[in-house]
Amino acid sequence: MSLDDRKLDVLRAIVQDYVSTQEPVGSKALVERHHLRVSPATIRNDMAVLEDEGYIRQPHTSAGRVPTDRGYRLFVDKLSRIKPLSPAERRAIERFLIGAVDLDDVVHRTVRLLAQLTRQVAVVQFPSLSRSSVRHLELVPVSTTRIMLVMIADTGRVEQRLVELPAPTPETDVLRLRTAANEKLGGQRLVDTPPLVQDLVDESEPGLRPAMGALASVLLETLVERTEERIALAGTANLTRGGILDFQGSLRPILEALEEEVVLLKLIGSAEPDTATTRVLIGDENEIEHLRATSVISTGYGPGSTVVGGMGVLGPTRMDYPGTIATVSAVARYVGEILAQN
Structure with missing residues (x-):
């Protein structure tokens, strides 16, 4: 059974009053507080229909009614006006x-x-991280065989990892690693990066390939394997x-x-x-x-x-x-x- 506008108005009034007073709502209170323009007897009839339909119920100790989950759902779906913020x-x-x-x-x-x-x-x-993109990758030399990888996502999330290099690597090579990684991965969604990381290794010149391989394994761990x-x-x-x-x-x-x-x-x-x-x-x-x-x-x-x-x-x-x-x-x-x- 679909409810007419008056019964929806009665349900709205019951929800609003119960939320604000935390007390079961009776027909007399509805007539006094809301301009429903009908008699208390009509309101009582409407409340009986709402109760039969499962939108309100009567707590044991009270003559008033309170909304059910079904009543709140109807209120949210059909009745509530989104209250603008002040x-x-x-x-x-x-x-x-x-x-x-x-x-x-x-x-x-x-x-x-x-x-x-x-x-x-x-x-x-x-x-x-699974919904983020790579904004920038920074490589900071810590020693000749160790660099700090800093991944900055477009959401502002920052991840840091240490990369152990297989051999001493001059800073000029670290700069080349950083440039290649940013050109390949910058702006890419993290979920799309695994094949691109592999391309980085495959496309590296032979002298840089061992260092790029070490960087790639940490990149994969940082970009892909962080599921928590x-x-x-x-x-x-x-x-x-x-x-x-x-x-x-x-x-x-x-x-x-x-x-x-x-x-x-x-x-x-x-x-x-x-x-x-x-x-x-x-x-x-x-x-x-x-x-x-x-x-x-x-x-x-x-x-x-x-x-x-x-x-x-x-x-x-x-x-x-x-x-x-x-x-x-x-x-x-x-x-x-x-x-x-x-």
């Missing part, structure tokens, strides 16, 4: 992020900011304020789930290909069992249209969805702009 909120985001000194600082500022603005648990994935992803987390103390308990009435399984990086990566949808897509998982929609008492709002972020990582927040199903969606989207946009400028 100029003060936008300025606060800009000021907080603009002072970041490097990529690590950007990520840690972002996760703290999200937790503060939404008063939920915030999760930010560091830019994934890093995650920043903030605001877990907000769980105690939000009234979230799992189905056994405990916070512990939720906290334990949040300690698993694999769980966090799944949560924020790091595989989402479209940076503009904001994903909302409500209650039972979450595939992670211990997090089914929660909702997750997440999006991808990155420079321009490129997605290099995910970010999001986790909180009770009773959350301010329009405001939280707007905040997550805005913060992701600002971080993307910072990465594009670097």
Whole structure:
């Protein structure tokens, strides 16, 4: 059965009131607080239909109603207007992020900011190397047989490795190695580099080939074989304020789930290909069992249209969805702009 506009208005009012008051909502309160222009008896009939359809339910101890996961889902899909951020909120985001000194600082500022603005648990994935491109390769001689390889990605992520050379190598040869590596790999996506690294060795002049072979093996390890992803987390103390308990009435399984990086990566949808897509998982929609008492709002972020990582927040199903969606989207946009400028 599809709901008419009035019943959708009643559901919207119930969700908004329950989120703001944390109390079950009765028909009398709806009539008093919202201009629904119908009698309390009509509202009661509409609430009965919403309850039959599974959008609201009646807690045992109350005459009022609270939204179900299904009700929140309908609210998010059809009813919520994305609440624009105020100029003060936008300025606060800009000021907080603009002072970041490097990529690590950007990520840690972002996760703290999200937790503060939404008063939920915030999760930010560091830019994934698998989605990054090579901006520059620097080779720094440490001794005649050892050089430091510094790989700078387009996201600002920096990786350093020591390369043991098979024989003493003059600095002029190190410069030639660096020039050849940058010409071949500069601007290339990391996932596309393995055959190019092999070409570097194959195309080297005989005198440089042993040194290039040593550099190539470390390059492959740096560019390709680093599969681990890093995650920043903030605001877990907000769980105690939000009234979230799992189905056994405990916070512990939720906290334990949040300690698993694999769980966090799944949560924020790091595989989402479209940076503009904001994903909302409500209650039972979450595939992670211990997090089914929660909702997750997440999006991808990155420079321009490129997605290099995910970010999001986790909180009770009773959350301010329009405001939280707007905040997550805005913060992701600002971080993307910072990465594009670097």
